[in-house]
Amino acid sequence: AQSVAQPEDQVNVAEGNPLTVKCTYSVSGNPYLFWYVQYPNRGLQFLLKYITGDNLVKGSYGFEAEFNKSQTSFHLKKPSALVSDSALYFCAVSPSDTSGTYKYIFGTGTRLKVLA
Amino acid sequence: NAGVMQNPRHLVRRRGQEARLRCSPMKGHSHVYWYRQLPEEGLKFMVYLQKENIIDESGMPKERFSAEFPKEGPSILRIQQVVRGDSAAYFCASSPITGQGELSYEQYFGPGTRLTVT
Numbered sequence: 395a396q397s398v399a400q401p402e403d404q405v406n407v408a409e410g411n412p413l414t415v416k417c418t419y420s421v422s423g424n425p426y427l428f429w430y431v432q433y434p435n436r437g438l439q440f441l442l443k444y445i446t447g448d449n450l451v452k453g454s455y456g457f458e459a460e461f462n463k464s465q466t467s468f469h470l471k472k473p474s475a476l477v478s479d480s481a482l483y484f485c486a487v488s489p490s491d492t493s494g495t496y497k498y499i500f501g502t503g504t505r506l507k508v509l510a
Numbered sequence: 511n512a513g514v515m516q517n518p519r520h521l522v523r524r525r526g527q528e529a530r531l532r533c534s535p536m537k538g539h540s541h542v543y544w545y546r547q548l549p550e551e552g553l554k555f556m557v558y559l560q561k562e563n564i565i566d567e568s569g570m571p572k573e574r575f576s577a578e579f580p581k582e583g584p585s586i587l588r589i590q591q592v593v594r595g596d597s598a599a600y601f602c603a604s605s606p607i608t609g610q611g612e613l614s615y616e617q618y619f620g621p622g623t624r625l626t627v628t
Contacts, residue, residue: 398552426615437601437621438553445615484552488615496605496615497543497566500552 396421398487400501407475408509415470415504417485427468428486428498429459438484444468455479475508482506512537514604514620522626523592531587531623535604541613542585544577547599547622559585592627599624 398419407413419425426445430438442453449461459470468485482505486498515534523529535542540561545553555569559579570577574592579585589596603617 400552430619435624438619440616440618443616486553490615496613496617497555497558497569498545498553498617500545500554502552 396487396489396499398485398499398501400483400485400504402504403502404505404507406507406509409477410474413472413475413479413506413508415483415485415506416467417469417501418465418467419485419487419499420466421487421489421499423490425490426488426496427459427461428488429453429457429468429470430484430486432482432484432503434481441470441483475506477508477510480506480508514602514618516600516602516620516623518623519621520624520626522628524628525593526591529589529592529596529625529627531589531600531602531625532584533587533602533604533620534584535602536606536618539604539606539618541605541607542579543603543605543617544585544587545601545603547601549598553601556587589625592625594627597625597627 428443429441432438441457442451444451444461452458457472461468482503484503485501488496488498517532542559544556547553557570557577558566574590576588599622601622602620605614605617608614
C-alpha cells in the first residue's frame with residue numbers, strides 16, 4: 395500500500411536553531427511531493443513542492459526541502475527557526491501514475507514547537 | 511482572486527441528522543477534492559469530482575456519504591444520519607487545468623468545515 399510516514403509526532407527546537415521535519419514515502423513511480431503547514435483551526439497553507447529537477451527546493455517563509463530518491467525522503471528544513479513557525483506540518487505525496495487524478499496521500503503530521 | 515471557500519466553517523449536528531458541507535473552488539477551477547481529517551490524524555482522501563462527474567470516490571465510506579459538483583454552484587459533501595465518528599474537519603481542495611489542457615497536480619485548500627456530532 396502507498397503511504398507517507400512522518401516518524402516524529404513532535405519536534406522541539408530552540409529559536410534561532412536549524413530545524414528538520416522528516417518525511418519518507420512508499421509510492422510507486424516518480425511522485426510529486428509537497429509540504430503544507432496548518433495553524434490551529436485553520437486550513438492548510440502550501441509551503442513548497444518537488445516535481446522534478448534540483449533536489450533542493452525552496453519555499454515560503456524561508457523553508458526548504460531536500461528530495462532524496464534513494465532514501466525516498468523529503469525532509470523539511472529551515473536554517474533558523476522562529477517562534478512563529480510553531481504549527482502542524484504535513485508532508486503529502488501525489489503518485490504520478492494515478493490515471494489522471496492527483497489525490498494526495500498525507501502523512502500524520504508533525505507538531506513543531508519553537509521555544510523562545 | 512478569492513481562494514477556495516467552504517461553509518459553514520463550523521457545523522454542529524445531533525446524531526441521526528444530515529450534514530451538508532459546501533465548497534466553492536477557486537475561480538476557473540473545475541476539479542474538486544474532498545479530504546477528511548480526524549482528530550490528531552492526517553488528511554485522508556475521500557472523493558475527486560469534476561463538474562457533474564464523480565471521478566474517484568475510492569475514499570468515501572460506502573454508506574451515508576455522497577458528493578456532487580453540479581454545473582452551477584458549489585460542490586456539496588452530504589452526510590446522512592451522522593454518527594459521533596463523523597466528527598472531523600472536512601477540507602476541500604480545487605485544481606485548475608494547465609495551459610496544456612491537463613489537470614494540474616497543485617491543489618489549493620479551503621479553510622475546512624469542522625463538524626461536531628453530539
